[in-house]
Amino acid sequence: MLASAPSPYARTIAASRRVRWDIEDDVIRGRAFDAHRKFLPDGLSLVGELAFLSPADARFLSQVQGRTYVNLFAVIERYIGAKALDLSRSHALGDQVAVEALVRMTDEELKHQELFRQLEGLMARSMPAGYRLVPEPNVLAQAVLSNGDWSVLALTLCIELFTLAHYRASIAPSEDLCPLWKDVYRFHWTEEAQHAVLDEAEFLREDARTDEAARDRGVTELIGLVSAMDGVLQAQAKEDARYFLENASGCYDAGQQQRIADQVLKAYRWQYIVSGVTEPRFQKVLFSTLGDAQGARIAEALGPLSYAAPAQPDRDPGPVLH
Ligand SMILES: [Fe+2]
Numbered sequence: 209m210l211a212s213a214p215s216p217y218a219r220t221i222a223a224s225r226r227v228r229w230d231i232e233d234d235v236i237r238g239r240a241f242d243a244h245r246k247f248l249p250d251g252l253s254l255v256g257e258l259a260f261l262s263p264a265d266a267r268f269l270s271q272v273q274g275r276t277y278v279n280l281f282a283v284i285e286r287y288i289g290a291k292a293l294d295l296s297r298s299h300a301l302g303d304q305v306a307v308e309a310l311v312r313m314t315d316e317e318l319k320h321q322e323l324f325r326q327l328e329g330l331m332a333r334s335m336p337a338g339y340r341l342v343p344e345p346n347v348l349a350q351a352v353l354s355n356g357d358w359s360v361l362a363l364t365l366c367i368e369l370f371t372l373a374h375y376r377a378s379i380a381p382s383e384d385l386c387p388l389w390k391d392v393y394r395f396h397w398t399e400e401a402q403h404a405v406l407d408e409a410e411f412l413r414e415d416a417r418t419d420e421a422a423r424d425r426g427v428t429e430l431i432g433l434v435s436a437m438d439g440v441l442q443a444q445a446k447e448d449a450r451y452f453l454e455n456a457s458g459c460y461d462a463g464q465q466q467r468i469a470d471q472v473l474k475a476y477r478w479q480y481i482v483s484g485v486t487e488p489r490f491q492k493v494l495f496s497t498l499g500d501a502q503g504a505r506i507a508e509a510l511g512p513l514s515y516a517a518p519a520q521p522d523r524d525p526g527p528v529l530h
């Protein structure tokens with residue numbers, strides 16, 4: 209008889225042990241951010257679509273967005289870590305391999321939050337004063353976690369899959385990024401790869417015990433979560449456009465200022481929503497659980513955001529509806 213394949217939980221434990229890294233010894237290594245290099249690659253920041261920016265201001269706008277990228281990951285991972293801890297508890301007297309996999313994921317998300325806090329400290333020292341992060345991690349986590357597991361796990365799968373897609377498609381191939389900023393997301397990617405596997409296993413486990421009426425409620429909650437995320441992005445984009453304009457070297461007229469603000473919002477919608485919902489694996493998993501009417505509700509809700517994709521994508525964005 210053939211031995212059965214290791215479970216997703218067992219596979220992630222082995223990979224997690226193999227790639228485990230330390231914040232200071234492996235990632236930061238006494239380095240600071242390089243102010244002469246971009247942080248977020250053009251495929252995510254979309255700064256290349258603002259042709260009137262000088263190279264120095266295009267670089268600064270990528271750094272502002274890169275700072276928010278670090279900070280929003282710290283915010284988002286607060287709820288993801290708390291949910292992973294809850295899920296480990298749900299297996300506590302059952303599959304001990306699943307418990308270990310989810311405890312490791314919790315531990316890694318706690319480490320990532322600490323890494324992102326240290327990075328914000330480094331960026332605050334090297335960038336002009338006046339930057340402001342809008343969402344507060346515990347407030348956002350409480351709002352997300354007030355929803356049922358089906359929608360929270362669908363959102364988490366979306367986020368952790370776009371984390372991987374951003375690294376593979378845009379960050380890894382970019383040669384002009386600050387070496388520390390790029391390394392952070394290389395190391396982060398190596399641990400997030402396991403999280404996405406666990407998210408999928410946990411989402412499908414939750415879906416298997418969800419009836420049609422509950423799944424309908426889950427779809428409504430998921431649409432609400434995306435809408436709440438968009439509200440956060442609108443507020444942060446407005447703040448970041450203000451901070452950029454206060455510190456940019458060029459002078460921009462009112463029309464250009466509005467185009468900058470609109471472009472930052474478009475970039476954030478691409479980074480945190482559209483690149484996730486069009487990610488092929490996410491579409492395959494999510495839509496495998498949905499009926500036609502549920503899929504249509506999600507596509508209709510996402511329709512107004514679908515403009516937020518790069519004019520020249522690093523990869524072809526898939527359709528909003530699978
Ligand atoms: Fe993480």
Ligand SMILES: [Fe+2]
Nearest residue numbers: 317368400403
């Ligand atoms: Fe993660």
